[in-house]
Amino acid sequence: MSRVLARAVVLLVFVAACSNGSNTSSNQSFSGTTIRVVTFTGPQIAEPLQRRAPDFEKATGAKVQIITVPFSDLYQKLLTDFATKTNSYDATVFDPQWMGDYVPPGYLEDLTDRVKNDSALQWNDIAPFFRDFSATFKGKVYTIPLDGDFQMVYYRKDLLQKDGLQPPATWDDYISIAQHFQGKDLNGDGKPDYGSCLAMKRSAQSYWAWISIAAAYLQSQGTKQGAFFNTDNMQPLTNNPAAAAALTVYKTLSKIGPPEQLNQDVGDSRGLFVTGRCALSLDWGDIGPLAVDKTQSTVQDKVGAIILPGSKKVLDRSSNQLVDCNATLCPYATNGVNHSPFAAFGGWSGAINKAASAKVKDAAFAFLSYMSQPAQSSVDVTIGKTGFNPYRTSHFNNMGPWTASGMSETAANDYLGAIKSSLQSPNMVLDLRIPQTAFYQQTALDTALAQFLAGEISLTQCMTQITNQWNSKTEEIGRASQLDAYRSSLSITK
Amino acid sequence: MAVTLLAFLLPLLWTALASLGVLPDNSSRPPSWRGSVSLDHFAEVGIAEPAFWQELVTSVLTAACAAAIAVGAGFLAAFGLARAPFRSSRVVTQGFLVLASLPAMAYVIPLSDLMRRVHLLDTFAAVVLSEAAATAPLAVFVLHGAVAQLAPEWEEAAVLDGAGLFRVIGRVVLPLVAPSVVATAVVLFVLDWNMLLVPLVLTSGEIKTIPLGLSDFFTFERELDWPTAAAALIVSLAPVAVLAGIFHRVLNRFALDLRTGE
């Protein structure tokens, strides 16, 4: 064990030295340059950028100005700034889904060659999904990943073990575990607690949880198959038995949790889980570090993490029916269960304004590369409040920073194991990134889901409503161009 | 009486206690209190939102300037309306009240576009002038009432003495309506201090006021615990509460009565 550790340490030091070396501490080659980077008001995401900017300035002479705006405004501010050529920002750390709106009009700098020539960046250390899908559009690289966003299920190891239950492999398992614990007192305060805590508040990005559920039924043949539209004719995949199954699961879960779940966002669900009131939850990577935060958590060392539950039945797109998995339909299934880890949101990534001056672009690239390089990122992903979650192979090969942050070795292994199996899955789901993704997801999907959960519309009405709204938006923008954008996002070449 | 007081003030008391770290424990029977008094949460505010203290300063400056401009322009116009009445001046005065009731959403969307085109987006000037324009109609309505009920003899005497417009306004009218003017300024300061929509659509990060900072607490990826949020709320309330306390006597003069011009 210690030999492995020693080797790892040497490797890390070597790597750090190399990256520092080629990140050029010797030349103040960017002195006099100011880079204006915009992102959303933190502390997540903004904090690590702000913390490391001075170090970068010391090393290269470039001044980094971090500008923050409310999350709900970031998309619009960027779009306006680019479209009106105001160019108040040189770079941004943003949601890569927005590439669908920023790349076709030519607002973002093509980084393909730069990443190829930057050895310090260690591009190949970045997990394949993030390298080949998340950072690219139509085969070209436009972003540097800084964060690996995807959803997982968290469970109370102690509670499940005590009652002899296995962590959920399918959504049906998840439901039965939740039902088992719903109403029981899980934290010893005499009040009934909850089987599952999810974020279901309207206008609070709750829809990603549904996609996490639906993906298991909709995508089974690899990332390129996509989970939102038919890749031949751009028909939404929201009106079929698979979507119906996912909606039924979602509605059931809305009843096996806190009674005010429809008004709870991730802040609430995370709070409930780490104070011991839920047996299960579904979230991005944040719960891992939060669970070991002594100031908030009462469940340290009691939390397990697992890849998103899957399904034994998936959608057969030729017959539009929900059928049992078999070798052709579910080539990546484990024990007959198809898992589709969902890279919800995609992970905050850095991109560069094409209209910035050449010197500024170089400096901006150097800064984003610096943030992504293992020396910096492997530390940042262990700190909960950075908002950065692991996305590089090197992030989970070294336990050191994780145990240093307070996770026990078992907890770290568990957490990282779940992340690893998600990242290594060839069936990871790429989030939607076509023009006007915001309408498809935030307006159409979010509203329909909220109405369905609240009982305002029925299951069939919900599916029809989403499908109709998606189709009319597709027609409005142009079916052919939307299809092209969708296929480009999945790097499908004709 | 006591019940009413309780109903209105209890939520604030709750929040104040939470900001000091004293929280109710609803799981015990009967519910009890826990936590010890500490100022940690106020420090937490600065960590959760690093620019919070700067936003405080920005809010003070924008609200003060906007209120000053609105009251200044409003007072002059109110005087003009009261002293130079025309056929429909009563309706015009009421029109100002209707304008004062108009929610900002009715025109902020084109306003943000307009500001962008004249390169005033995300500037101090744009925020101040927009807030002033939004609140000036109320100032006009209130100050019109104040001026209209002044006995005209004072001004007539000054005119007879040879005073021009400036002196009449400055030496005679203003001192007489000073309490109303101050009261209006305080009310407008509060309205500007609490405005969210106008700064929200007009800024991209350079200018940030407290309500914007507070709305940040509740957006994507934020988990904020109750004590820290409570501390932030108390801090955002304190300046206007102090202001209201200092000027409470004068605030009585803020009257929405419509007077017909004498």
Add this chain to the structure above:
Amino acid sequence: MRLTRRDRLFLFAPLAFLLAGWLVLPALLGLLATFSTYSPFATSVQFSGLANYAAVVRDPLFVAAARNVAVFTLVAVPLELVIGFSVAYMLRRPFQGRAALRVLLLLPWLVSPIASGVMWHFLFGGATGIVDFVLGWLGRPDMPSPLGDLRLALLAVIAVEVWRMAPFVTFLLLPSLASIPTERWEEATLSGASWTGRVRHVAIPAVRPLLLTITMLLTGLSLGTFDAVLILTGGGPGTATVTPALYSYNRAFGVNDWPVGATSGWLIAAAVLGAGLIYVRLSRTKVAD
């Protein structure tokens, strides 16, 4: 005093400049834009007549929003008036500490709508909220936050706004109520009037025109409800608390659908201006004090 033309220019110019540039011009430009396909970076703009209005009015989400805001206004405004008046009535006579009480009672209004939204999200909630604390003391079971209940959410939002605005009504009414000469009160008691009689015949007449003005202000405010629902519920559960202002904001800035956002914004303006017409008509028949 006689005002010359130059005088009038000096008096009205600052306000005219301010309002023209930052209120009237944007409003008019917005109105024009609603008849076209204009958006800030549209490559071409075409006249489209009433197409935007048709799209908005036909959108079930907008219809739900309009219905919600109508309910909101019809419930919140009377409540604010009644509660505000009652508190002012209770404070009409001077007593020791009344001044301090008046300041304290102003506090809810001093809280910004957004702060009040943040506050009530926690106060309605379970672990540390007021509601469950009180229920616990009364020995009753916990009640889940009404903000998550389809049937109660709108009422909860209304309650929060009434909490915030009723003290402002008190603030506006109290000076007039407090300045009613004591003789009038004594007369009424001597002539045997009950408290309803005193309210109807002494208090209300003193503030009747003021009540109309306050109603207009509150109506405009309610029709434009935005900050509170943004934070408290995001418009949910389902569509229970969407308002036209929230709808406008989400459309214009959330998904970049400028024409729809601007159009629904103007519909809000039209509603308030309509209420304003009624206000002007009604106050014409009243005599100002």
